[in-house]
Amino acid sequence: DTGVSQNPRHKITKRGQNVTFRCDPISEHNRLYWYRQTLGQGPEFLTYFQNEAQLEKSRLLSDRFSAERPKGSFSTLEIQRTEQGDSAMYLCASTGGTWANVLTFGAGSRLTVL
């Protein structure tokens, strides 16, 4: 297992376009999280999945954002009609099993909205 994988690593888009990020968690991890990190800030929680169920969404997750985790494996985070304020690093993390208390993070997907 190579850890949490995120793609693409960097996405540049024009305002108004839609973008989608993918996260492949560690295979045995049943919990998956999305965070957003802007420059100079700590990660901010966006949403959480336990298996395929999306159990919690932050108020930061506006209706332009949607996340899925079909079959409880990989997850996607889609941002519709992107705005410049969406420019950030989007981090995925997973946990489960013996180390359920510890999140393992991916390297992140950086979004730049022009």
Next chain:
Amino acid sequence: AQTVTQSQPEMSVQEAETVTLSCTYDTSESDYYLFWYKQPPSRQMILVIRQEAYKQQNATENRFSVNFQKAAKSFSLKISDSQLGDAAMYFCAYRISYGVNSGYALNFGKGTSLLVTP
């Protein structure tokens, strides 16, 4: 909401010296977990150390140790024998130990940038 405050935006330490990064948090919970994560430039966040609130003994991981003061809601990180590879952003994070829908999500502080000089 549980808030995490890191009052030092930047810290500097010389190689081989010791540095302490500060973190305070606000919570009404009695049982929770605290973490320090490290984020090197352009690299992923990795766990440095964790502390369960019910444990009185301070956690230690090699050169990294914490000073956990539950009554004061303080959770500082001490790095001994600092190395060049310790240079990174360090984030303090809080997590409640249980919750039906909370999913154990972490609340992070804004981070402290640690510079290690030769």
